[in-house]
Amino acid sequence: xxxxxxxxxxxxxxxxxxxxxxxxxxxxxxxxxxxxxxxxxxxxxxxxxxxxxxxxxxxxxxxxxxxxxxxxxxxxxxxxxxxxxxxxxxxxxxxxxxxxxxxxxxxxxxxxxxxxxxxxxxxxxxxxxxxxxxxxxxxxxxxxxxxxxxxxxxxxxxxxxxxxxxxxxxxxxxxxxxxxxxxxxxxxxxxxxxxxxxxxxxxxxxxxxxxxxxxxxxxxxxxxxxxxxxxxxxxxxxxxxxxxxxxxxxxx
Amino acid sequence: xxxxxxxxxxxxxxxxxxxxxxxxxxxxxxxxxxxxxxxxxxxxxxxxxxxxxxxxxxxxxxxxxxxxxxxxxxxxxxxxxxxxxxxxxxxxxxxxxxxxxxxxxxxxxxxxxxxxxxxxxxxxxxxxxxxxxxxxxxxxxxxxxxxxxxxxxxxxxxxxxxxxxxxxxxxxxxxxxxxxxxxxxxxxxxxxxxxxxxxxxxxxxxxxxxxxxxxxxxxxxxxxxxxxxxxxxxxxxxxxxxxxxxxxxxxxxxxxxxxxxxxxxxxxxxxxxxxxxxx
Numbered sequence: 001x002x003x004x005x006x007x008x009x010x011x012x013x014x015x016x017x018x019x020x021x022x023x024x025x026x027x028x029x030x031x032x033x034x035x036x037x038x039x040x041x042x043x044x045x046x047x048x049x050x051x052x053x054x055x056x057x058x059x060x061x062x063x064x065x066x067x068x069x070x071x072x073x074x075x076x077x078x079x080x081x082x083x084x085x086x087x088x089x090x091x092x093x094x095x096x097x098x099x100x101x102x103x104x105x106x107x108x109x110x111x112x113x114x115x116x117x118x119x120x121x122x123x124x125x126x127x128x129x130x131x132x133x134x135x136x137x138x139x140x141x142x143x144x145x146x147x148x149x150x151x152x153x154x155x156x157x158x159x160x161x162x163x164x165x166x167x168x169x170x171x172x173x174x175x176x177x178x179x180x181x182x183x184x185x186x187x188x189x190x191x192x193x194x195x196x197x198x199x200x201x202x203x204x205x206x207x208x209x210x211x212x213x214x215x216x217x218x219x220x221x222x223x224x225x226x227x228x229x230x231x232x233x234x235x236x237x238x239x240x241x242x243x244x245x246x247x248x249x250x251x252x
Numbered sequence: 253x254x255x256x257x258x259x260x261x262x263x264x265x266x267x268x269x270x271x272x273x274x275x276x277x278x279x280x281x282x283x284x285x286x287x288x289x290x291x292x293x294x295x296x297x298x299x300x301x302x303x304x305x306x307x308x309x310x311x312x313x314x315x316x317x318x319x320x321x322x323x324x325x326x327x328x329x330x331x332x333x334x335x336x337x338x339x340x341x342x343x344x345x346x347x348x349x350x351x352x353x354x355x356x357x358x359x360x361x362x363x364x365x366x367x368x369x370x371x372x373x374x375x376x377x378x379x380x381x382x383x384x385x386x387x388x389x390x391x392x393x394x395x396x397x398x399x400x401x402x403x404x405x406x407x408x409x410x411x412x413x414x415x416x417x418x419x420x421x422x423x424x425x426x427x428x429x430x431x432x433x434x435x436x437x438x439x440x441x442x443x444x445x446x447x448x449x450x451x452x453x454x455x456x457x458x459x460x461x462x463x464x465x466x467x468x469x470x471x472x473x474x475x476x477x478x479x480x481x482x483x484x485x486x487x488x489x490x491x492x493x494x495x496x497x498x499x500x501x502x503x504x505x506x507x508x509x510x511x512x513x514x515x516x517x518x519x520x521x522x523x524x525x526x527x528x529x530x531x
Contacts, residue, residue: 051424053420053423053424056419056423056429058349058350081426081427081428082426084423084424084425084426085425085426086426088424088425089420089424091417091420091421091424093417095415095417095418095420095421096421097418097421097422097436097440098418098440099439099440108421108422108425109425109426109427112422112425112427112431112432112435112436113426113427113428113431114431158421161421161425162424162425165425165426
């Protein structure tokens with residue numbers, strides 16, 4: 001399997017706090033990797049490092065390397081904006097732009113960058129919404145307010161917005177934790193489909209979800225990577241006692 | 253039992269005292285309104301809005317040139333002050349966090365507290381002296397200096413209230429920070445920013461002192477930005493200190509119009525604030 005993103009001795013500090021410690025691991029192309037672990041274990045911090053979201057936090061310091069197609073995204077000449085165009089992100093709480101219509105939200109990545117072509121835009125909106133199975137639900141009210149959608153619809157809209165700019169990697173930070181079980185199921189089915197085209201990295205609190213949607217799983221504890229491997233193996237015969245204890249619900 | 257009665261009595265007494273203090277805030281405002289309406293309303297006529305002041309001795313005339321002059325100078329002050337205030341606020345809120353931001357913030361607060369007559373003197377030294385003459389431009393610059401700290405601080409507060417999740421959503425789409433700040437953060441805060449702008453305009457609309465050494469005032473129509481220009485507060489001031497009964501009446505009418513305009517501006521600022529909360 002082709003490796004798409006590679007962490008090499010990644011360390012993240014926030015001021016005096018050492019949030020991520022010496023993490024090295026691989027994420028593979030066209031597969032879903034789940035990052036699990038108890039709260040505060042650094043899993044979201046790792047995820048945000050992969051599209052340089054920490055750049056905006058003055059106290060954050062990232063060291064080590066993150067290779068995207070074998071190029072270090074923290075290299076001096078690497079441009080965070082072009083990296084974020086290749087590595088999209090879906091957040092825990094659905095965050096459509098409240099002042100924009102459904103249509104404008106999907107096309108936001110183009111619109112905010114000031115390069116929209118009408119006919120191309122229509123096509124991108126339709127294909128992106130179809131891809132997240134939202135098209136039939138909203139095709140009659142594309143100009144309507146995005147905040148009138150349900151939480152699950154909003155999250156699918158956010159995913160549509162992310163794939164509209166044609167990224168290569170999609171980071172998902174607990175994308176279903178604010179949703180009801182039915183919406184969660186739809187998001188999970190969507191993840192399953194999206195991996196045909198994208199490399200997906202998902203942080204989740206929910207171990208059943210990790211087991212259901214992912215091909216690979218990484219278990220983090222206190223900022224360190226305890227164990228990473230194929231999901232089936234992590235959930236049935238983990239190498240480390242700590243992983244087994246967490247998976248079986250003995251702590252965390 | 254006795255102590256309970258005492259306690260309840262003390263509570264009522266204190267409540268009454270605080271209510272009285274709160275109501276006292278209203279007293280000056282009501283007095284100003286009642287008095288100005290009483291003195292000014294009878295002098296308001298169509299002439300007041302269309303005529304310029306008549307020469308001494310003649311009755312009638314209006315403040316049309318003063319209103320136009322105020323409008324021109326406020327517009328010019330906004331053209332200067334809005335970009336500086338808003339862009340500065342974006343820097344403080346979206347890029348700042350370093351020591352320089354703290355310094356700028358403190359400087360803006362000090363600037364906001366500087367007596368406006370001193371602002372006028374600064375504009376006099378910076379513009380009137382080198383340009384060898386009083387001018388509307390100098391007046392506008394003086395007004396802009398008063399507007400900038402108000403707009404800067406209110407805009408910064410509004411930008412900080414925009415949820416970080418919206419900025420992140422935009423950045424994660426590969427939108428550069430400057431575009432994110434303008435098109436997402438500022439746009440989301442726009443109604444609040446407008447409230448601050450309206451309040452800043454209301455504040456400078458009534459400023460007299462900074463215009464004394466800058467725009468100077470003008471008895472006639474003038475559209476030249478490099479020449480002295482009339483302004484409502486200046487005309488009110490000049491007419492009020494004059495010995496003529498007719499000019500006093502114009503001053504009262506001017507005061508009424510000015511207070512009404514400021515009242516309307518404050519009301520619309522509140523309206524903007526209200527409609528923002530609904531979202």
